Amino acid sequence: MPEGPELHLASLYVNKMCEGVVFTGSVQKSEVSKSPDVPFTSDAYRITAASRGKEVKLTLTPMKSDEPKKRVKAGQADQPMDIVFRFGMSGFFRFTSEDQLPKHSHLRFYTKEKPCRVLSFVDVRRFGSWQPNGAWQPGRGPCIMFEYKSFRENVVSNLSNHAFDRPICEALLNQKYFNGIGNYLRAEILFRLDIPPFVSARSVLEGLDSDDFCENEKPVKQENADKKKSGRAKQKKVKEESGDLLRLCHTVPLEVVNQGGKGYDPEKQDYSDFEAWLQCYYVEGMKSIRDHNGRTMWFKVSPGQPILYDMQSHPRQKTE
DNA sequence: CGTCCACGTCTAC
DNA sequence: TAGACCTGGACGG
Numbered sequence: 001m002p003e004g005p006e007l008h009l010a011s012l013y014v015n016k017m018c019e020g021v022v023f024t025g026s027v028q029k030s031e032v033s034k035s036p037d038v039p040f041t042s043d044a045y046r047i048t049a050a051s052r053g054k055e056v057k058l059t060l061t062p063m064k065s066d067e068p069k070k071r072v073k074a075g076q077a078d079q080p081m082d083i084v085f086r087f088g089m090s091g092f093f094r095f096t097s098e099d100q101l102p103k104h105s106h107l108r109f110y111t112k113e114k115p116c117r118v119l120s121f122v123d124v125r126r127f128g129s130w131q132p133n134g135a136w137q138p139g140r141g142p143c144i145m146f147e148y149k150s151f152r153e154n155v156v157s158n159l160s161n162h163a164f165d166r167p168i169c170e171a172l173l174n175q176k177y178f179n180g181i182g183n184y185l186r187a188e189i190l191f192r193l194d195i196p197p198f199v200s201a202r203s204v205l206e207g208l209d210s211d212d213f214c215e216n217e218k219p220v221k222q223e224n225a226d227k228k229k230s231g232r233a234k235q236k237k238v239k240e241e242s243g244d245l246l247r248l249c250h251t252v253p254l255e256v257v258n259q260g261g262k263g264y265d266p267e268k269q270d271y272s273d274f275e276a277w278l279q280c281y282y283v284e285g286m287k288s289i290r291d292h293n294g295r296t297m298w299f300k301v302s303p304g305q306p307i308l309y310d311m312q313s314h315p316r317q318k319t320e
Numbered sequence: 321c322g323t324c325c326a327c328g329t330c331t332a333c
Numbered sequence: 334t335a336g337a338c339c340t341g342g343a344c345g346g
Contacts (some may be wrong), residue, residue, distance in 0.1 A: 002327050034338095054328080088328055090340080104340080125339045127328060175329085182327055264327050281327095293334080296325090 002087035002128075004145055004180025005256035006263040007051045010093050014049035014058065017095040017171045018119060022063065023047055024112040033106040039134045042077045047109060047119060049093075052136050053143045053179025056085045056093075060109075076096050084134030088127025092262075144180040145257065147251045148212070151179075153248060156210040164202040168281075169297045171201035171251070180253060184264060184281040188296040189248045191280035208244050 023045050027038040029269045044063040049056055061080040065072070072078045085091065094102050098116050101108070105120035107130060130167065141152040143246040155177050158164075163174050172178050181189070190197055195204060256263050259277060261270045280286050281298045 006327070086329075088339090089326065090328095124341075125326090125328095127330095127338065129329090173328090184327060265335095295328090 002054065002089065002091055002291055003182030003185050003264065004053055005091070005252070006049075006186075007054055007056050007087060007180070008257055009147060009260070010087070011049035011051040011056050013095075013272070014047065014056075014093050014119065018049075018122045019046045021046070021117075022112045023060075023109050023119070025110050028108040028110070030106040030108075033126065035106070035129050035131055038081075038083060038107065040077050040081045040132070041075055043073070044112060045077070048263070051143070052146070053140055053177060054086060054182070055136060055140070056087070057134070057136070058083045058085070081132060081310055082134055083130050083132050084136065085121060085130045086124060086128055086137075088129070089127060090125045091121065091123040091128035096120065140175045141177050141179040144178060144249050145253050151250070152208075152212060152246050153210045155205065156208055159202055159206055164200070164205065166193060166201055167198040167291070168204045168245075169197035169279070169299075170291050170293065173293075178249060180248060184278065184298075185249075185253055187251050187281040188279060189245070191298075191300060192248055192252065193245060194300075194302055195245065197289075197297050198268050202285075204245060208246055212244075212247050214244075214247060220287075305313040 015226050024043055026041040029035070040060055042062040046061045046063065048059050048060075050062070051057070059080055060077070062077050074282070090104075094105070096118055098104065098110075098118055102120055102122045104124045104126075105118075105122050106126065106128075107121040109119040111117045111119075111315070122130070141154050142148075144151050158177065164171055164179060166174075169186055169190060172181050172189070173183070175181075178245055186197075190293060254273070259273055260272055263274055264271075280300060283298070286298050286300050288296050288298045
């Protein structure tokens with residue numbers, strides 16, 4: 001499942017499926033999982049979810065006892081517990097009956113009904129992880145989708161950092177600054193602005209404002225408010241028409257969220273909408289190359305652009 | 321049968 | 334800056 005949009009859709013899924021549902025007992029981990037046990041037990045508790053960038057937080061909240069004076073049973077939680085999940089390459093949540101447990105269900109929450117149902121964290125490859133009593137991972141930046149203002153400020157005020165020495169396509173995967181961007185989003189975002197993937201991040205980002213003046217229909221800045229010009233005219237024009245790179249880091253993922261469904265997941269039936277939405281990643285006629293970390297970067301070569309890399313064409317069979 | 325590839329981190333040399 | 338960590342689908346022989 002898992003870039004920012006899929007993590008957020010997962011949190012919406014949990015909140016929708018678990019609304020009004022009462023869970024009970026302890027939290028079960030699969031035999032094979034190496035993630036920590038979740039030391040939480042309650043006769044009756046609820047589950048809610050939130051997302052931030054590429055993480056999801058579940059909150060387990062014990063329900064108040066009918067008899068307030070009665071002491072909480074030994075071993076029973078009386079305080080909420082947060083569990084923070086990262087999804088690796090294949091994590092997602094599923095809510096099923098007990099006899100429909102998905103394969104690779106590695107953490108399970110059981111409802112109080114009979115027959116009971118189960119909220120599962122499913123993760124085929126087990127690159128995902130969870131942390132009981134967890135918090136948002138320190139060092140990950142603000143969410144590209146839901147903390148847009150601080151996301152922008154964090155990038156613009158740290159452009160001198162070595163992270164921005166990297167090519168823009170690699171910097172976009174740095175979760176300290178782009179929490180929620182992954183491999184398909186970086187391709188789609190750079191494609192929209194026709195930015196060559198291996199130009200230096202700093203050269204693309206310098207000159208951007210920490211405030212997005214395009215947002216909220218604010219008037220475009222005074223033409224001459226900025227002195228140093230010339231090369232910036234083109235950039236400013238792009239910004240007026242479709243937003244700058246940082247704005248697209250916000251709006252492109254939100255397009256996927258607004259599609260609903262499950263976002264990126266070729267195994268699912270409703271993958272076709274998402275596939276149709278992709279303009280670059282894995283698209284016929286686009287080029288791909290390994291970046292410095294061995295990740296496949298998808299991009300197009302614009303007419304007249306110099307061929308800087310040893311590229312190969314990777315045509316895709318359109319299933320439709 | 322085999323090899324390659326996949327939405328991401330991690331830690332160890 | 335390699336690998337390590339995993340399963341499984343696609344595709345080649």
